[in-house]
Amino acid sequence: MLQVNRRPESLVDVKMHYCPGCGHGIVHRLVAEVMDELKIRERTIGVAPVGCAVFADHYFNCDMIQGPHGRGPAIATGIKRSKPQCIVFSYQGDGDLASIGMAETIHSAGRSENITIIFINNAIYGMTGGQMAPTTLVGQKATTCPLGRDPKVNGYPIRVCELLAQLDGSRYLERTSIHTAAHVIKAKKAIKKAFQCQIDGKGFSLVEVLSTCPTNMGISPLDACKFVQEKLLPQYPLGVFKDSDGGMNNVSRN
Amino acid sequence: MFQGIRISGFGGQGIISSGVLLAYAGMLDGKHVSFFPSYGAEMRGGTANCSVVISSDDVTTPVVSQPDTVIVMNEPSLAKFEPFLKPGGLMIINESLVKSRPQRKDIKVVLVACNKIADELKAPKIANMVALGAFCKQTGALSIEAVAKAMPKVFKRAKPEILELNIQALKRGAGLN
Amino acid sequence: MGEKLLMKGNDAMAEGAVRAGCRFFAGYPITPQNEVPEYMSWRLPQAGGAFIQAESEVAAINMLYGSAATGIRCMTSSSSPGISLKQEGISYAAGADLPIFFANVVRGGPGLGNIAGAQGDYFQSVRGGGHGDYRTFVMAPDSVEEMGNFPLHCYAVAEKYRIPAMILTDGVLGQMMEPLEFKFPEVDPKKLSEPDWALGECRGRKNRLVGSYDLYEGRLEVMTLNRAKRYAEIEAKEVMFEAQQCDDAQIVLVAYGISARACGAALKMARAEGLKVGLFRPITLWPFPKKQLRELADRVQGFLVVEMSLGQMVDDVRLATEFRAPVHLHARPSGVTPTGEEILKKIKDTLKAGKGECVCCK
Known part of the structure; x- marks a missing residue:
């Protein structure tokens, strides 16, 4: 019998806890498929965040560590400098990476730490129950901005890829999405490029993945995909923000 | 034998390195020693002082609260340390820069023109070595030779001719030539 | 071993850690402990290790969390305000049973306080410091010689019982110079056996997890009670x-x-x-x-x-x-x-x- 699909070896055979319509399961699978294809599972160490993906340490079939909220890039740094032969990735949500962990994010990029960050941006806090994220859109409702994000009170959403593109140290930056099958395929390519960047010893790589959180937005999974298409994409344009071996001179934006 | 020493002056006068040198020399001489610097927030021009203990017995606290000897390299240091000097203690005063004199009558005062002598040696930065020479002579706690022996260990990057000048300054301070 | 050296307490502690096998250091400048990261910045590369000046104490302790998880000997140091910032990572290391080693060169507090030697961080050190129920093995040297020789003992105890270990010292001991002797042969980290929980290459074995959480009802209590047994053993055997x-x-x-x-x-x-x-x-x-x-x-x-x-x-x-x-x-x-x-x-x-x-x- 021809097998057309199977669980990647880099995923543990357990049921994930994620909600219906959540993007984490898809991105976990993409990362795992990339690890399989690049044959790096046996030397990869992953860092699980605080947030919905806290349980990622139980889903990836490689050595895993779970640490404090936002500190993934620092933990990954400590691991990489101690075991340079290992491939190290940090998996983080928007609150984790762009709010409490912004300093660690920027400085690991500044040092061009040879690690890979998978950044899930769904514009809302998940595990704590729908609070405003640093990437929540202006006007978007959340439990800590029930009337919608008001720039006068809450300021503006942060574009992480654009911010990191300013740094000489960031070597591969791409924003992708998973709200359609075509986007999922593109997202996987980006993740593979990011890991390859690390394997080649080029330095800091990050892939931002626009994702869905129907539960906390109180909408259906399909409507959540529509939200990504209609609301998130205009604020967070997709594309490669950095694909280079060097500093600012080599920035390509497309 | 016990000598608790405070050395005090401006930052930049080599106060800290003088203290390290004394401690190192004491160690090479088989004594128990400690050195403790004041470490202010200012990098230049502030006051600097340090505590050095040279003892034939274990050193207890490295912070010398009642010194046997105070080396006063600038004006403000005199007033600062005069009250703490032990009765019968020794005050070595850099008379090139310090115009006032201690009020106390129960201490021994030795005046040394540290800067003038250093200038004569055409090495204005080694006034501190002149003072150390006087210290060796007056207390007998360390020999000039012991201090000279410690110099290359403490001033690791100094050229031989500079070390030689330092030794000259020590000797001048001790009144040996 | 055997040679009498005249060193600053901070330098002695850094050198002692390297001789004890430390190969990773992350830190952030704060007086009066600056000599420790300064020393490590040239000494560790010389010994084949890595040094990072982190962006903050918070980042430094988390780098240590990652490094310790790979089973190598590592260190961070700071002074009072910086140690307050590190409490997050120390608590996580305690919860994840990681043998991290760090030093607090205490200064006057509370708040920014001053930079003189002080002992106001005793409660913070011996009562946990960070959140949750845990203990840290705390050694208090009183000489430059002990500053240089205690890191090895901290690593030994931390690794044996899998708990954080620290040296609680102060600005005077950090800044003062005294003769010292390193009283142990230099440790070659390559000869230390890799712990059976260390993260690395999972070739030929089940993948390993390091973490401090368990949301399954009742299981965290079991973890904590098991740790408490080790605490009791330490109280019985490791008093000095x-x-x-x-x-x-x-x-x-x-x-x-x-x-x-x-x-x-x-x-x-x-x-x-x-x-x-x-x-x-x-x-x-x-x-x-x-x-x-x-x-x-x-x-x-x-x-x-x-x-x-x-x-x-x-x-x-x-x-x-x-x-x-x-x-x-x-x-x-x-x-x-x-x-x-x-x-x-x-x-x-x-x-x-x-x-x-x-x-x-x-």
């Missing part, structure tokens, strides 16, 4: 202290770190005057030498605790001695090192006060 002239003492001084040095000066003066004084110095602050102090309590007229804080260890002395003898306090908070003379005066006051009266309250 030094007792000087306590056998015939009427008054026993109790002090750690640089305060104990000042007490040493007072002890000499007191004995020279024929006063029956002893000095008890806890070397491990957790585990605290409770049993030994309890034994002394029935024999002495009283204790005089000397601390460079408002009085923190004094609580542990009172608990340990079960109020069987009066426990007096001489407290110099916020960056003042007591002198031998002032302690001697306090000893005399204490002797005069007689049993039951507390001179610290007058």
Whole structure:
């Protein structure tokens, strides 16, 4: 019998806890498929965040560590400098990476730490129950901005890829999405490029993945995909923000 | 034998390195020693002082609260340390820069023109070595030779001719030539 | 080994850690511990290790969390305000059973305080410091020699029991210079066996997880109780202290770190005057030498605790001695090192006060 699909070896055979319509399961699978294809599972160490993906340490079939909220890039740094032969990735949500962990994010990029960050941006806090994220859109409702994000009170959403593109140290930056099958395929390519960047010893790589959180937005999974298409994409344009071996001179934006 | 020493002056006068040198020399001489610097927030021009203990017995606290000897390299240091000097203690005063004199009558005062002598040696930065020479002579706690022996260990990057000048300054301070 | 060196306490501690096998250091500048990262920045690359000046103390401790998870010996250091920032990572390391090693070169506080040596972080060190139920193995050196030789012991205990270990020292010990000897052969980290929990290459084995959480009902309690068994073992086996002239003492001084040095000066003066004084110095602050102090309590007229804080260890002395003898306090908070003379005066006051009266309250 021809097998057309199977669980990647880099995923543990357990049921994930994620909600219906959540993007984490898809991105976990993409990362795992990339690890399989690049044959790096046996030397990869992953860092699980605080947030919905806290349980990622139980889903990836490689050595895993779970640490404090936002500190993934620092933990990954400590691991990489101690075991340079290992491939190290940090998996983080928007609150984790762009709010409490912004300093660690920027400085690991500044040092061009040879690690890979998978950044899930769904514009809302998940595990704590729908609070405003640093990437929540202006006007978007959340439990800590029930009337919608008001720039006068809450300021503006942060574009992480654009911010990191300013740094000489960031070597591969791409924003992708998973709200359609075509986007999922593109997202996987980006993740593979990011890991390859690390394997080649080029330095800091990050892939931002626009994702869905129907539960906390109180909408259906399909409507959540529509939200990504209609609301998130205009604020967070997709594309490669950095694909280079060097500093600012080599920035390509497309 | 016990000598608790405070050395005090401006930052930049080599106060800290003088203290390290004394401690190192004491160690090479088989004594128990400690050195403790004041470490202010200012990098230049502030006051600097340090505590050095040279003892034939274990050193207890490295912070010398009642010194046997105070080396006063600038004006403000005199007033600062005069009250703490032990009765019968020794005050070595850099008379090139310090115009006032201690009020106390129960201490021994030795005046040394540290800067003038250093200038004569055409090495204005080694006034501190002149003072150390006087210290060796007056207390007998360390020999000039012991201090000279410690110099290359403490001033690791100094050229031989500079070390030689330092030794000259020590000797001048001790009144040996 | 064997060679007499004249070193600053901070440098000695850094060198001692490298000789003990440390190969990763992450830190952030703060006075009076700056010599430690400065030393590590050239020394570790020389030894084949890695040094990072982190963007913050928070990042530094988390780098350590990652590094320790790979099973290598690593270190961070800071001074009081920076150690407050590190508490998050220390708590996580405790929860993840990681043997991290760090040093606090304490300065005057609270807040920005000053940069003088102080002992106001005792509670923070021995009572946990970060959130949750945990303990840290705490060593308090009182000399540059101990600063240089204690890192090895911290690694040994941290790894044996899988708990964080720290050196609690202060600005005076960090900045002072003294002769020292490293009393152990240099450790080659390549010859240390890799722990069976260390993260790395999972070729040929099941993948490993390092973390501090368990949301499954009741399981976290089991984890914590298992850890408590190790804590009990540490309390039984790892206590270190030094007792000087306590056998015939009427008054026993109790002090750690640089305060104990000042007490040493007072002890000499007191004995020279024929006063029956002893000095008890806890070397491990957790585990605290409770049993030994309890034994002394029935024999002495009283204790005089000397601390460079408002009085923190004094609580542990009172608990340990079960109020069987009066426990007096001489407290110099916020960056003042007591002198031998002032302690001697306090000893005399204490002797005069007689049993039951507390001179610290007058």
